[in-house]
Amino acid sequence: MPQLKHSYTDLNGSDASLSPGDNEVFDVHDSEEDAHSTATSVKDIDIADIDDGDVDDADAELDIEDQIQLFGGNLHPPEYYIESMEMFNQDDYESEDYKEGTTRLINSVEEQWLLFRNHVKHTYDYDPISIGLLYNFFEWRLNQKFTPEGRRLRGIKKRSSLGTYWKVFRLAYKRAVGEKVDPKLNRSMHKVLRALAKKFGLSEERRPNRCMTVDQLEGQIETTLSTTKKSFKLGELRIYAVLFLLLLAPAGAWPQSILRLRFGDLMIMLERDPDGGPHNTLVKFTLAFTKSYLGEKAANTYPLPETLSASSLLLNTHVFLLGILFRHQAFRATTFTSPHSLKKLNIYPGETELLLPLREELEHVHVFRRAVQTLMGYVISDNKPISYGMIAAWTRRCGELLGLAYETIPYNLRYNAANEWTTSVDISEDLRNLAMDHANSVPVRRHYLGHEIDRDIGSIVRGTKPQHALVKQSCSVGHSLSRRRPVDLTPEQSASITTHPVIQNRTRELRQLPKGSKEYQNAMRDQQKLKKRLRRELKQQIRQAWTANQAVEDIDRQLQGRGFAPSPSETASTGRPQRPAQKRLMAALTVPPATDLEGQYRRRDDAIIAVMAYCTVKEGCTVPRRQSASPKSGRPAKPSPPPSDLVEAAMVSIFICDEKDRPRRCFLCVGKAHLLPPEDPLVQELTREFYTPGDLSKHFKRKHLRNLKDDDSSECPACLRTLDHKMHLQRHALEIHGTVS
Structure with a gap:
């Protein structure tokens, strides 16, 4: 009898034994014959074909018995399959x-x-x-x-x-x-x-598929890190907003797949340079979640070697990624807790790489996680990922602050990758389609190649030197960059919304409703939504008309010999000053490159530490609070005390001497300010005095108390005392700090 030609020892672990290989021709008749031979003559199986190693007789008998049980199909009785066929729903398939x-x-x-x-x-x-x-x-x-x-x-x-x-x-x-x-x-x-x-007068205009070049990406990242007009609640979210763009730009991937990246999808390794240079820190990330609703597919892995000699570290993916990894102590080696340890590592002689493995318990934890609010502010959630809507809003807002006219979207980077790969001699068409997860080149041609031709076709036709860089710049999102472009409405423009006919009609209707009623509250909420929508539309109209209007003004002024108009003066809408951690971060990322290898390592490590430090920063509100009314005429204003004295005075004021005392400062915020450097601008915000004790109670319940569950424990930062549950905190707030809740 013919012997069994295929090994079936791993049927449960893999389906490779049942499917033809890449170089095999699968014959249905041969398979049926093998199956028939197996079912009828199991005793004729050649044990050597099942296991290449030496097998004793006892193991061989057990192996044969296992094969008989497997091919016998006796795991379930016949009634199981009869019932399954009767109840099978073929519509699902x-x-x-x-x-x-x-x-x-x-x-x-x-x-x-x-x-x-x-x-x-x-x-x-x-x-x-x-x-x-x-x-x-x-x-x-x-x-x-x-x-x-x-x-x-x-x-x-x-x-x-x-x-x-x-x-x-x-x-x-x-x-x-x-x-x-x-x-x-x-x-x-x-x-x-x-x-x-x-x-119905529908617009024929389509969203331009303009690219964001690498130079423009650097400006976007610099704005994201340096601006104080946009708050991210927690410093780590600001780092995420940058790291997301730095991973998306070279991979040209589906943006949602970057957001679903897990620590288990990352590989960090020290790689030996084939050209004899210093060891390189290589990052590989695998995008496992790429349109898998039709079934699991092979995941693409993207390599990113490190570049130490760049003019700035704003585009260095390794600095931000390693900052996140060291911040969460993600490496499995317990002694590998600082970036300064990187330069001490070496690769074993004769080997090409040293893996830097991550902790196993982080394998299924998302890299990009949203912040959740707690008693003392925001912390990174355990495993709740950032949504695409959140990252898109951050990207769009930072693009506005950069001065771009077009709405900045993550797909601008995917468009750029597709266009760069199309013109690159190092990337084949098949490799580009594989990297972008496309079955063929049709999606690139229809949706990714720019509708504005970014090549100097005139020079190509004439046979002269083409000016591709100039044309490419004019076709990118950065062609309209202007720091003079309005970002937000002025107070006068925002107040003009109240004169809108619809708002005036709504206001008159609102006056007819009894205050405090459900109808009044619903009408007030609808009116606020309407005002926001009208302000958003007015802002869009002003931004769209600004380019042409400003161009006309610039032309007239120059032809009249007056030159350009001075830049708009800085107003209160500029945002609060940068805090020390933000200044340190920007300084570390923009340090000029060093001339020696040791200096380059030190420059990189300092930047990683600055990223780690900024991840823990709890950012305040975006818009600074209004200044209090000016003092009465004839009465000189009191000079502001030094920051250190301000914190000490605030700490004294939050403790009561009598049970009827009612301070007007929040003891939780003052305790938090006591932990910050005195020069931190947030100290002024945290130590402010509320107008009445009732305002303090509203702040305490709205900003702190509602974020605490009944059984959650907490700590008073002013007293350094542990509070067992929510009621304990409320009693402590009343008895020690005079705050009613």
């Missing part, structure tokens, strides 16, 4: 698999279709479907301004969005009917969409 976001869109379209049917009081269904029915459904959808619950709809404003809605409708139709929309009907709907777009 015949339906299309869509990403979670796409599924939500399909469900939303189905809800809208049901509302339309109820609105017209007819039993229209998907099948049969006509062009007239679709026209009226889409017109009804464009006319919707509010949800059935009364919430205002954002609405469809662009023709491209209407086209997307039609594509989602086709998916909903296919899911309900089981087949695609008729091609003829699909072609007719293009005319319907054009007609409706014209009727």
